[in-house]
Amino acid sequence: MVHGSEVITIERFIMEQERLYPEATGELSNLLYDMCLAAKIISRHVRRAGLSDILGAAEAVNVSGDLQQKLDLFANETVRNSVQYTGRVCITASEEDERPVPVPESRSAGKYVVLYDPLDGSTNIDVNVSIGTIFSIHKRLSKKNGAGLADCLQVGKKQVAAGYILYGSSTMLVYTTGQGVHGFTLDPTIGEFLLSHPDIRTPPVGKYYSVNESNWNRWSPPVQRVVAAFKNGEGKVQPKNARYIGSLVADFHRNLISGGIFLYPAASNYPQGKLRLLYEAAPLAMVVEQAGGRATDGCRPILDLVPTDLHQRTPLVIGSKDDVAFAARVLGAEAAVAVK
Ligand code: AHM
Numbered sequence: 001m002v003h004g005s006e007v008i009t010i011e012r013f014i015m016e017q018e019r020l021y022p023e024a025t026g027e028l029s030n031l032l033y034d035m036c037l038a039a040k041i042i043s044r045h046v047r048r049a050g051l052s053d054i055l056g057a058a059e060a061v062n063v064s065g066d067l068q069q070k071l072d073l074f075a076n077e078t079v080r081n082s083v084q085y086t087g088r089v090c091i092t093a094s095e096e097d098e099r100p101v102p103v104p105e106s107r108s109a110g111k112y113v114v115l116y117d118p119l120d121g122s123t124n125i126d127v128n129v130s131i132g133t134i135f136s137i138h139k140r141l142s143k144k145n146g147a148g149l150a151d152c153l154q155v156g157k158k159q160v161a162a163g164y165i166l167y168g169s170s171t172m173l174v175y176t177t178g179q180g181v182h183g184f185t186l187d188p189t190i191g192e193f194l195l196s197h198p199d200i201r202t203p204p205v206g207k208y209y210s211v212n213e214s215n216w217n218r219w220s221p222p223v224q225r226v227v228a229a230f231k232n233g234e235g236k237v238q239p240k241n242a243r244y245i246g247s248l249v250a251d252f253h254r255n256l257i258s259g260g261i262f263l264y265p266a267a268s269n270y271p272q273g274k275l276r277l278l279y280e281a282a283p284l285a286m287v288v289e290q291a292g293g294r295a296t297d298g299c300r301p302i303l304d305l306v307p308t309d310l311h312q313r314t315p316l317v318i319g320s321k322d323d324v325a326f327a328a329r330v331l332g333a334e335a336a337v338a339v340k
């Protein structure tokens with residue numbers, strides 16, 4: 001945000017927010033700066049992707065069976081290296097690693113847990129389409145030593161911070177610590193994130209619906225009814241425009257700003273949905289709720305889901321509050337019938 005010639009850097013903004021809480025130790029603020037550093041490094045590489053030989057598939061398949069791209073591996077290491085040596089974090093977990101990674105014993109372990117998707121929408125890397133990083137921060141549960149899986153398997157409403165970085169026409173970092181949602185745009189000429197979107201509020205009814213409609217024949221009738229209502233209108237639901245990039249962060253961000261609903265429901269080829277609860281759905285659910293929107297798996301709020309597995313998937317319906325409420329009513333009725 002620019003007041004006349006005044007520019008607010010992310011560092012100043014985070015510091016000013018911290019002053020509102022005299023009990024704050026500054027560790028969470030510093031962890032957010034660590035994420036900014038990772039964002040700048042990844043952004044630089046994403047911007048150079050077409051120019052260097054970093055493009056292309058690495059010879060590895062990640063735990064979910066997707067072909068990893070070189071840039072995924074780079075982003076995975078960059079986030080971990082940015083947070084694990086500062087004494088603020090005890091363990092990290094990523095979409096790209098089968099198990100959580102505790103900080104090395106030679107380093108001091110801090111009180112936070114970082115879960116992340118280092119490069120979401122990675123099939124879009126090679127075609128110069130927006131991609132993103134998603135992160136979720138929890139407080140550790142374990143005592144001083146022995147951070148492990150249980151520290152990662154926490155319910156979404158316990159997150160202390162969450163956010164994402166969007167590598168789009170510009171690079172943006174959007175985060176919440178539970179005091180609203182704030183967006184910063186990277187000014188590449190000075191290498192700083194500047195406050196560009198203070199206190200983001202998402203419209204209660206959206207303009208857009210975002211879903212991979214090629215899955216139509218794999219959906220249950222209630223999912224088809226919901227999507228048909230957004231496409232054609234039903235009762236109070238007005239028809240919407242379709243927008244689907246295939247990068248969750250980019251689809252989510254557009255809908256957050258303009259109003260809209262994103263759906264990745266269960267389908268016959270993805271019975272639990274495609275997206276991962278801990279480092280895709282839960283952090284974006286915290287962001288959207290802080291901006292006045294909602295997120296559900298069709299039956300329960302995403303932030304109430306208790307994880308049992310690091311890489312578990314969940315159906316996801318997220319965005320403008322009235323649109324998500326409509327979808328939840330239709331899908332919840334389906335679940336109630338199935339239980340009987
Ligand atoms: P990724 O984490 O392997 O990149 O997969 C997640 C991506 C999301 O960004 C996006 O919303 C979704 O997969 C798109 O899936 P589909 O191609 O089935 O529509």
Ligand code: MG
Pocket residue numbers: 095117119120121280
């Ligand atoms: Mg992903």
